[in-house]
Amino acid sequence: xxxxxxxxLADLAIERALKSGAQQAxxxxxxxxxxxxxxxxxxxxxLKESNRNSLSIDLYVxxxxxxxxxxRLKKEDILKFVDDAVAATKYLAEDEFRSLPDPELYYRxxxxxxxxxxxxxxGIDAKTKIDLxxxxxxxxxxxxxxxxxxxxxxxDNISNQVMATSNGFRGDSQNTGVYLTVSVSVxxxxxRPSDYWDENAIFLDKLKTDGIxxxxxxxxxKKIDPRKIESGKYQVIVENRxxxxxxxxxxxxxSGSSIxxxxxxxxxxxxxxIASPLFSVYDDxxxxxxxxxxxxxxxxxxxxxxxxxxxxxxxxYFIDNYYGKKLGMKPTSGSSSNSVITPGTRTLEEMIRSVxxxxxxxxxxxxxxxxxxxxxxxxxxGFLIEDGNLGHPVNEMNITGNxxxxxxxxxxxxxxxxxxxxxxxxxxxxxxxxxxGI
Amino acid sequence: MxxxxxxxxxxxxxxxxxxxxxxxxLQSCTGKPLSDNAxxxxxxxxxxxxxxxxxxxxAMEKGADYADLFFEHTLDNYSALEDGKVNSAYSNIAYGxxxxxxxxxxxxxxxxxNVSPDAMLKAARTAANIADGSSSVSPVRxxxxxxxxxxxxxxxxxxxxxxxxxxxxxxxxxxxxAADKRVTKVNAVLGDSTxxxxxxxxxxxxxxxxxxxxxxxxxxxxxxxxQIENFFVGRSNRMGSExxxxxxxxxxxxxxxKKTAMLFTAGKPKAGEMEVVMAPGESGILLHEAIxxxxxxxxxxxxxxxxxxxxxxxxxxDFVRIADDGTLPGRRGSINIDDEGNPTQKTIIVDxxxxxxxxxxxxxxxxxxxxxxxxxxxxxxxxxxxPRMRSTYMENGPHKRDExxxxxxxxVYVENFSNGEVNIGQGDFTFFVKFGYxxxxxxxxxxxxxxxxxxxxxxxxxxxxMVADDMLIDGGVWTCGKNGQGAxxxxxxxxxxxxxxxxxxxxx
Numbered sequence: 001x002x003x004x005x006x007x008x009l010a011d012l013a014i015e016r017a018l019k020s021g022a023q024q025a026x027x028x029x030x031x032x033x034x035x036x037x038x039x040x041x042x043x044x045x046x047l048k049e050s051n052r053n054s055l056s057i058d059l060y061v062x063x064x065x066x067x068x069x070x071x072r073l074k075k076e077d078i079l080k081f082v083d084d085a086v087a088a089t090k091y092l093a094e095d096e097f098r099s100l101p102d103p104e105l106y107y108r109x110x111x112x113x114x115x116x117x118x119x120x121x122x123g124i125d126a127k128t129k130i131d132l133x134x135x136x137x138x139x140x141x142x143x144x145x146x147x148x149x150x151x152x153x154x155x156d157n158i159s160n161q162v163m164a165t166s167n168g169f170r171g172d173s174q175n176t177g178v179y180l181t182v183s184v185s186v187x188x189x190x191x192r193p194s195d196y197w198d199e200n201a202i203f204l205d206k207l208k209t210d211g212i213x214x215x216x217x218x219x220x221x222k223k224i225d226p227r228k229i230e231s232g233k234y235q236v237i238v239e240n241r242x243x244x245x246x247x248x249x250x251x252x253x254x255s256g257s258s259i260x261x262x263x264x265x266x267x268x269x270x271x272x273x274i275a276s277p278l279f280s281v282y283d284d285x286x287x288x289x290x291x292x293x294x295x296x297x298x299x300x301x302x303x304x305x306x307x308x309x310x311x312x313x314x315x316x317y318f319i320d321n322y323y324g325k326k327l328g329m330k331p332t333s334g335s336s337s338n339s340v341i342t343p344g345t346r347t348l349e350e351m352i353r354s355v356x357x358x359x360x361x362x363x364x365x366x367x368x369x370x371x372x373x374x375x376x377x378x379x380x381x382g383f384l385i386e387d388g389n390l391g392h393p394v395n396e397m398n399i400t401g402n403x404x405x406x407x408x409x410x411x412x413x414x415x416x417x418x419x420x421x422x423x424x425x426x427x428x429x430x431x432x433x434x435x436x437g438i
Numbered sequence: 439m440x441x442x443x444x445x446x447x448x449x450x451x452x453x454x455x456x457x458x459x460x461x462x463x464l465q466s467c468t469g470k471p472l473s474d475n476a477x478x479x480x481x482x483x484x485x486x487x488x489x490x491x492x493x494x495x496x497a498m499e500k501g502a503d504y505a506d507l508f509f510e511h512t513l514d515n516y517s518a519l520e521d522g523k524v525n526s527a528y529s530n531i532a533y534g535x536x537x538x539x540x541x542x543x544x545x546x547x548x549x550x551x552n553v554s555p556d557a558m559l560k561a562a563r564t565a566a567n568i569a570d571g572s573s574s575v576s577p578v579r580x581x582x583x584x585x586x587x588x589x590x591x592x593x594x595x596x597x598x599x600x601x602x603x604x605x606x607x608x609x610x611x612x613x614x615x616a617a618d619k620r621v622t623k624v625n626a627v628l629g630d631s632t633x634x635x636x637x638x639x640x641x642x643x644x645x646x647x648x649x650x651x652x653x654x655x656x657x658x659x660x661x662x663x664x665q666i667e668n669f670f671v672g673r674s675n676r677m678g679s680e681x682x683x684x685x686x687x688x689x690x691x692x693x694x695x696k697k698t699a700m701l702f703t704a705g706k707p708k709a710g711e712m713e714v715v716m717a718p719g720e721s722g723i724l725l726h727e728a729i730x731x732x733x734x735x736x737x738x739x740x741x742x743x744x745x746x747x748x749x750x751x752x753x754x755x756d757f758v759r760i761a762d763d764g765t766l767p768g769r770r771g772s773i774n775i776d777d778e779g780n781p782t783q784k785t786i787i788v789d790x791x792x793x794x795x796x797x798x799x800x801x802x803x804x805x806x807x808x809x810x811x812x813x814x815x816x817x818x819x820x821x822x823x824x825p826r827m828r829s830t831y832m833e834n835g836p837h838k839r840d841e842x843x844x845x846x847x848x849x850v851y852v853e854n855f856s857n858g859e860v861n862i863g864q865g866d867f868t869f870f871v872k873f874g875y876x877x878x879x880x881x882x883x884x885x886x887x888x889x890x891x892x893x894x895x896x897x898x899x900x901x902x903x904m905v906a907d908d909m910l911i912d913g914g915v916w917t918c919g920k921n922g923q924g925a926x927x928x929x930x931x932x933x934x935x936x937x938x939x940x941x942x943x944x945x946x
Contacts, residue, residue: 045544046546046568047565053551066526066529069530070531072551091599093523093524095525190864191865192746231945233945261625262661263668365892366868366869367859367868371668372666373666375706377870377890381864395864396894398868434944437710
């Protein structure tokens, strides 16, 4: 289906919904094509091609709400599907807060080209893809006697979506992505550690294809035969590529649904300090070729750049249409776009050099956070830091704390912002962190 | 092809609604001879034997060893309660066919959401590219395999209208609010899913399966003096709507209220290594994370697992016996056939402390030259089957629960969990404890909550020093993630003691 055909189908579904008894409806039609190639030890392990379509419809029928999706997109199927879905909705209880957003908040067109789509991705031939994966793999393959296995993964995807609502929103967007990853496993006295490196880009010609296998190999060789250290309070640095693990509980706690359902430790904190004054976060949908860039969100709200946390003070939540009404709060957007964390000035290496005794965390394993209380505990791996130098690798330890206090112990942010991610986060240094080991 | 397309697709929205059109074949599922069922499934997916052969031939035209077709039609429904009313519902229809081609250990995969001959042949030719020769395949005789049924359905979800579901969800809410004045929020959800599966491969095997699934959960929030606590209780089975009983809802709501209330006085354990006693039931997460994944044969075939060189070796005490079992009646982790058309079974993975079997998919069972164990599973028709657990549990041992607890001077007793993870190669595994108790001088004392436990798989397995005789299969909503695919699981264990694990706590 091309974009016009998608709009036509969306209009057909909306028209049918209104005719069947709905007062309002919103339709999203999504299409995704992707290719995946995995090469293991220079041999293709698997090739996979995906072509996925879906239509979803949100219905507002006599103050009752339901949402339905299907991958059967023939017109006659959709008409029947919508009839049934409207009939289904009538059995539910009324909910006065269910209605489409105020059209004043909708994106009205005319936004800039955010460059989230590369037409060249569609034309990449199979040989090019396999060559990219092989090249990345060969940087590590047989480069060390301890290697057990080297795998590389190429994938790409091309997606587009059309959204229309019965109260006037119309919007479409398209995205591409290319991804290249190498994973290396080695044998050691204590196990078979593995590590990986990955790169991704929206535009094929922006994809960094050098150094992926080399970086994966370097990382795994450094972490051979790890051991845990004594439990205690340590200075901790969290490497940029995994630092998001500690930030995600903040995003969960900032969402309207969490606040309404009392599963947020940030209820009533707007305008108050929730983190160290070093910590500032902006939601910026307009970064050219940003992974999270968009002109409108999943409900049609026009994108805006806004502060979330400024110098440790909570400025704004992520409030969607429904929970905005329930909470009596102004809807912003229920989801983040690009989250930009203001970086510091020193590199990761410089920060490590400043630590007398501490731990560099390079990976998390398991663990969780209690949304209501902010109590968290995660498994970690990384390296001991002694007198400014990286010591032996550590593993099988936990980091434990409470989110309402933990972010005040943020002592420094690195200059090394993670670029190829919608969460643009640098390495982070924290003081006085509870680690459990021996 | 002149088979009339049935109206099966209509049941989708209607399942959430009050009216129902039961497809013809469903009625035939309940008693008519098997060949009728196979015919109904083929009609349902608009294929006949000739077309199945044609698609398989296209899949193998470049000289593959093997090909299979996995047809799936799944209907999911969720009904949700918030603010005391069942006021939202969600449904999803997924329909399509996955086409897999194998050459040696290599796999080509494509799927189509459209079962027209042209669309299937196109997908088959895409998947065929994993091989690079040429061959023509002559059709083999269709050989239907009749699987036993480990989840007979008394009342199908297609035949259960939302009006009949709402009272149970409502009862959960009303029970919880009535039980304790501190309750301020309740969320309750009932989700049901029905899948029709038709499988055909290049060896001529034809299998069909009808897979029901239900999950229900209640989330309770209580507030006291500004402190907010939450707890969650869920149940899931492969059952029809006979799952819904007042007794079940009453049991779940009583449990969630009791546990939430106890959290107000719960604290944190001390950080560091200590003895850990695991309560029966949910603690089966230990087996899933510490050893289960590392026993999945793909990791071992690729030499990536810390257990890759441990087959036939002693890995635990003599009294440790562990199974991965697809045959437990009505359990979330049960399957009649795996997603490669193989029969399910009870696979003993550790017997008398010795590692006796990995969990295999087709590729690994060929690689190890063993019979398939029925562990080849996939999230849906869009995904490649890989070895996955089903219901993983430890059988009873020689000790008693009381003597196990009495044997611990300083440790923790853990009862409820939210999630876990494992690093296959180095063997690190974790599970997150939602609720437990300190053990002091052989007695359960202060409640504890929200901490991670981490250990090393082979070490923890050999450190299981006591196993009680109170094995319990947990009925919770466990979904395991691997290679981006989710799979429903069950787990179980008797009370066990582990010599030491690292407990994520506070340093005082």
